[in-house]
Amino acid sequence: MTANLLILGGTTEATALAGALAQTGVRGTVSFAGRVARPARQPLPQRVGGFGGPQGLAAHLEAEGVTHLIDATHPFAAQMSANAVAAAEAKGVPLIALTRPPWAPRPGDRWIRVPSLAAAAEALARPACTVLLAVGRVHLNVFAGAPQHRYVLRLIDPPASPPPFPDHRVLIDRGPFDAAADRAMMAAEGVRIVVSKNSGGTGAYGKIEAARALGLPVILIDRPAAPPRREAGSVAEVMDWLDAHAGAERGV
Numbered sequence: 001m002t003a004n005l006l007i008l009g010g011t012t013e014a015t016a017l018a019g020a021l022a023q024t025g026v027r028g029t030v031s032f033a034g035r036v037a038r039p040a041r042q043p044l045p046q047r048v049g050g051f052g053g054p055q056g057l058a059a060h061l062e063a064e065g066v067t068h069l070i071d072a073t074h075p076f077a078a079q080m081s082a083n084a085v086a087a088a089e090a091k092g093v094p095l096i097a098l099t100r101p102p103w104a105p106r107p108g109d110r111w112i113r114v115p116s117l118a119a120a121a122e123a124l125a126r127p128a129c130t131v132l133l134a135v136g137r138v139h140l141n142v143f144a145g146a147p148q149h150r151y152v153l154r155l156i157d158p159p160a161s162p163p164p165f166p167d168h169r170v171l172i173d174r175g176p177f178d179a180a181a182d183r184a185m186m187a188a189e190g191v192r193i194v195v196s197k198n199s200g201g202t203g204a205y206g207k208i209e210a211a212r213a214l215g216l217p218v219i220l221i222d223r224p225a226a227p228p229r230r231e232a233g234s235v236a237e238v239m240d241w242l243d244a245h246a247g248a249e250r251g252v
């Protein structure tokens with residue numbers, strides 16, 4: 001049996017992993033949810049769209065003859081990660097998650113840690129100011145209860161419907177973002193507070209560094225709990241795991 005990998009993607013790390021895998025000639029597909037209009041080009045074949053819950057993913061694993069499942073989704077993609085665990089278990093397909101540690105505070109950080117998007121919105125119950133809201137366009141409605149602020153929205157695609165606050169500015173851009181550029185943008189926009197998920201990794205860290213440099217508070221949303229599963233902290237670790245599990249099949 002030849003190895004046939006399914007990589008649940010949508011992150012910088014997933015793209016890096018796909019690049020490393022493509023070098024080895026192993027067969028694999030990168031899967032996207034379809035949240036952004038133009039996902040980053042992958043060095044492996046790609047597919048787009050949900051599978052239809054854990055049962056749908058399990059059926060896909062079987063139909064496509066997937067031998068190894070790699071969850072390289074974003075740490076906030078909790079549903080997909082839970083589905084991956086359930087489907088892999090149901091079909092006896094080995095699973096590994098490519099993860100990144102959450103950001104830890106450094107001297108100068110002024111973090112207000114909150115457990116959820118809703119709690120982040122509640123933390124914005126304060127006098128009007130300019131807020132950098134960097135949580136993705138699908139979550140903007142959560143902040144409808146704090147319409148007094150001027151919002152700077154950095155998004156990959158324009159919002160599908162008008163954001164639920166009258167005063168906003170949309171910046172269309174995709175990471176990785178640079179701290180110096182983020183600092184300049186935040187100063188130019190008069191940003192006074194930042195709202196961010198604790199995504200970890202480097203691609204979205206620029207705004208955190210910029211907030212530190214500018215002395216601004218960051219409302220930082222903690223990650224949802226990850227399900228119990230095998231995890232790797234780097235592309236190299238995933239490659240080692242694959243060598244151990246699929247080496248014979250790949251002939252290495």
Ligand code: NAP
Nearest residue numbers: 009010031032033050051052053073074076077078079080
């Ligand atoms: P989610 O809430 O965990 O997933 C919701 C549903 O979207 C899943 O049940 C699944 O539908 C589908 N889905 C999610 N990821 C998929 C993938 N890679 N391939 C195929 N279907 C997928 O996830 P989310 O927060 O919406 O994130 C969606 C994607 O965006 C992920 O690939 C993630 O890596 C990326 N992303 C997320 C964030 C974030 O902050 N959440 C940030 C950057 C990138 P079915 O149940 O129908 O299979």
